[in-house]
Amino acid sequence: MSAVDDLIAAGRALVDAGLSPGSSGNVSVRDGDRLLMTGTGTRLGALRPDDVAVLDLDGVALGGARPSKEVALHVAMYARNPAHTAVVHVHSPSTVALSCLEPWAPHSAVPPLTPYTLMRVGQVPLLGFVPPGDPRMGALITDCPHPFRAALLANHGAVVSGDDLEGAVDSTVELEEACRIALLTHGRERRLIAAEHVRAITDRWGTPWSETPSLS
Numbered sequence: 549m550s551a552v553d554d555l556i557a558a559g560r561a562l563v564d565a566g567l568s569p570g571s572s573g574n575v576s577v578r579d580g581d582r583l584l585m586t587g588t589g590t591r592l593g594a595l596r597p598d599d600v601a602v603l604d605l606d607g608v609a610l611g612g613a614r615p616s617k618e619v620a621l622h623v624a625m626y627a628r629n630p631a632h633t634a635v636v637h638v639h640s641p642s643t644v645a646l647s648c649l650e651p652w653a654p655h656s657a658v659p660p661l662t663p664y665t666l667m668r669v670g671q672v673p674l675l676g677f678v679p680p681g682d683p684r685m686g687a688l689i690t691d692c693p694h695p696f697r698a699a700l701l702a703n704h705g706a707v708v709s710g711d712d713l714e715g716a717v718d719s720t721v722e723l724e725e726a727c728r729i730a731l732l733t734h735g736r737e738r739r740l741i742a743a744e745h746v747r748a749i750t751d752r753w754g755t756p757w758s759e760t761p762s763l764s
């Protein structure tokens with residue numbers, strides 16, 4: 549499959565998973581020294597080849613559709629995780645809801661509740677609010693002191709990067725579920741995975757986790 553076919557398939561998968569309300573969200577894939585990104589105003593579930601914008605790795609448009617206004621977010625994610633070749637940004641219900649709450653801890657808005665999230669995503673810092681499309685969005689990603697593969701954007705949604713597009717989509721689905729579980733258990737006497745298990749799981753799977761303060 550070409551990179552464009554991969555983008556079309558990823559868009560459909562995100563819509564099928566219920567992660568693109570009102571046709572929101574955008575997806576990009578790195579193809580050598582170019583980024584292919586869904587264009588502004590496109591519907592993720594019905595992408596066509598001419599809905600794809602072509603950019604250089606600094607986010608400068610080279611051709612194709614007009615890129616989404618959230619280019620800075622994608623460019624900063626690739627710069628932060630150079631081995632990653634795909635970025636997904638969504639306004640999915642549970643990531644947005646959790647992004648409107650105070651974070652569980654400075655390094656992660658999502659507490660360690662289930663092992664699969666730790667294996668797949670690790671910690672998920674909450675980044676500050678800037679209006680959508682504001683170029684300072686890139687600085688929020690770049691300046692975050694905690695390593696991450698996925699972050700929540702305050703009162704906005706989530707951004708996730710991955711080794712490949714399929715992996716980034718799978719991690720986004722996992723993150724939505726993790727946020728839903730965090731919301732369902734919020735304010736209750738919940739039991740977190742103990743710090744030593746969090747450390748063992750994230751070490752084994754190579755996912756980022758900075759620390760586990762004793763919070764509930």
Ligand SMILES: [Zn+2]
Nearest residue numbers: 618639680705
């Ligand atoms: Zn957005």
